[in-house]
Amino acid sequence: MSLGSLRIVLGLLIGIFITACDQEIDWNSTDISGIMPDLSLALVNTEGAQVTEKDFTGKMNVVFFGYTFCPDICPATLAKLRMAKRQLSPEQQAEINVLFVSVDPDRDTPEHLKRYIGSFGPGFVGLTGTQEQLQSMVRRYRVTYGYGKPDEYGSYEVSHSSAIFVFDPTGNARLLAKDTMPTEALADDLRRVLETS
Amino acid sequence: MADVFQSLLTFWIPWEFSFFTVVFYSLAAGLYWRGIRHSRESGRQISLWRQFGFYTGILLCYFVMHTEYDYYAQYMFFMHRIQHLVLHHLGPFLIALSLPFGVLWSGIPGRIRQFLVPYGNASFIRGSYRVLQYPPVAIVLFVGLIFFWLTPEIHFVAMLNQNLYQLMNWSMLLDGLLFWWLIFSPYHPGGVGHIHYGWRILVLVLIMIPQNLLGAYITFSESMLFDVYDVCGRAWPLAPMTDQIVGGIMTWIPPAMMSVVGILILLGRIRSQAVERNDPPGVDGQLVAPGRA
Numbered sequence: 001m002s003l004g005s006l007r008i009v010l011g012l013l014i015g016i017f018i019t020a021c022d023q024e025i026d027w028n029s030t031d032i033s034g035i036m037p038d039l040s041l042a043l044v045n046t047e048g049a050q051v052t053e054k055d056f057t058g059k060m061n062v063v064f065f066g067y068t069f070c071p072d073i074c075p076a077t078l079a080k081l082r083m084a085k086r087q088l089s090p091e092q093q094a095e096i097n098v099l100f101v102s103v104d105p106d107r108d109t110p111e112h113l114k115r116y117i118g119s120f121g122p123g124f125v126g127l128t129g130t131q132e133q134l135q136s137m138v139r140r141y142r143v144t145y146g147y148g149k150p151d152e153y154g155s156y157e158v159s160h161s162s163a164i165f166v167f168d169p170t171g172n173a174r175l176l177a178k179d180t181m182p183t184e185a186l187a188d189d190l191r192r193v194l195e196t197s
Numbered sequence: 198m199a200d201v202f203q204s205l206l207t208f209w210i211p212w213e214f215s216f217f218t219v220v221f222y223s224l225a226a227g228l229y230w231r232g233i234r235h236s237r238e239s240g241r242q243i244s245l246w247r248q249f250g251f252y253t254g255i256l257l258c259y260f261v262m263h264t265e266y267d268y269y270a271q272y273m274f275f276m277h278r279i280q281h282l283v284l285h286h287l288g289p290f291l292i293a294l295s296l297p298f299g300v301l302w303s304g305i306p307g308r309i310r311q312f313l314v315p316y317g318n319a320s321f322i323r324g325s326y327r328v329l330q331y332p333p334v335a336i337v338l339f340v341g342l343i344f345f346w347l348t349p350e351i352h353f354v355a356m357l358n359q360n361l362y363q364l365m366n367w368s369m370l371l372d373g374l375l376f377w378w379l380i381f382s383p384y385h386p387g388g389v390g391h392i393h394y395g396w397r398i399l400v401l402v403l404i405m406i407p408q409n410l411l412g413a414y415i416t417f418s419e420s421m422l423f424d425v426y427d428v429c430g431r432a433w434p435l436a437p438m439t440d441q442i443v444g445g446i447m448t449w450i451p452p453a454m455m456s457v458v459g460i461l462i463l464l465g466r467i468r469s470q471a472v473e474r475n476d477p478p479g480v481d482g483q484l485v486a487p488g489r490a
Contacts (some may be wrong), residue, residue, distance in 0.1 A: 146430075159435070
């Protein structure tokens with residue numbers, strides 16, 4: 001690499017920091033405005049009906065990829081999202097959808113997904129789809145998933161993204177939150193996205 | 198059987214198509230092929246070893262950059278480390294060892310070549326090349342790039358942003374070519390950016406030390422250093438720690454081996470130079486073909 005390309009790298013990095021500072025908001029999560037594409041999806045809901053992003057825009061959407069047989073990350077993250085939501089005012093809570101996208105459609109039938117997501121309360125939406133539908137969605141947000149080998153009981157692990165994507169009510173990508181961040185910090189960011197959109 | 202055959206074929210479909218990549222590799226292969234034909238016509242033989250080294254080098258680099266391999270490199274840390282091992286070490290190592298630049302140059306159509314000559318001789322280009330190939334600069338660039346892209350915060354954005362990702366991979370490949378050309382170019386006293394084989398051995402030893410330290414640090418780190426693979430998901434369920442350990446080993450052992458192999462090749466050249474000095478002149482010893490060295 002030449003010094004010229006080094007300059008480009010530094011320029012790009014500085015550019016990223018400047019755009020981050022430009023917002024004047026010190027987010028707890030990563031600002032992805034203008035970096036990640038708008039909310040767009042074509043999936044199946046827990047009633048087995050085809051849905052698109054149009055069914056969800058108008059409210060803020062928090063998107064998380066996982067699967068219901070997930071032993072740790074998914075239930076923990078969904079529980080964290082529920083707790084973060086509860087720290088907001090009732091009006092704000094009503095303005096948030098949590099879209100849980102199962103990347104394990106073989107086991108997560110709409111009925112199964114409905115039972116699972118129902119336990120997290122109102123505003124939690126279970127979605128899944130065909131492999132083509134899921135692939136096109138994860139590719140759009142530069143994440144992925146994969147399956148492990150089934151054991152003797154036929155159960156298998158699924159690798160998936162642990163990112164929490166936050167889209168504002170108009171569907172613009174705003175934040176990428178990590179599942180490891182404190183609940184208060186997450187609630188704080190969700191509130192500020194609602195207030196700035 | 199048909200399934201295996203089909204997946205072998207579909208593996209070659211680029212994960213993210215890049216026009217620039219296609220042009221770069223087609224030009225490299227096309228010019229080299231023309232260059233070989235040209236040298237055959239003018240009675241100069243380029244050994245099959247050298248041709249094999251060149252084509253293997255560019256095929257390996259193309260494979261890790263522009264096939265389904267690229268998908269695995271984006272979603273698995275250790276696959277990413279293997280990708281950079283090929284782009285920064287193995288591929289450029291083979292390409293530089295095959296001494297391809299004379300062949301590539303003669304593969305350029307005559308009129309374009311004449312157009313390019315003034316640029317090749319321009320003092321700005323020769324000056325920058327001399328700076329880049331000045332050993333301390335070359336060492337800092339070679340090792341610095343590895344450290345730079347493995348800085349956790351920078352690694353995070355590079356894996357998320359497609360343009361930065363491309364920049365990262367190309368910077369590794371171009372620096373790899375510059376570095377290994379510094380190591381393997383035939384020695385002409387006073388040539389632009391030429392240092393004696395003994396100094397080159399020292400350079401190879403010096404780059405080994407920080408690479409070993411970094412590789413060992415990643416391998417033995419008890420915390421997860423690169424969480425972007427958790428954030429984006431792994432290509433298949435592999436324990437994150439296993440991924441990091443294998444990736445650390447890939448940053449540590451094979452690059453050190455490449456330095457050792459490079460040193461052995463250079464020692465071979467020093468020996469054949471010494472033999473030449475005792476032999477009557479007339480032996481063509483300036484270009485040592487790989488395999489014979």
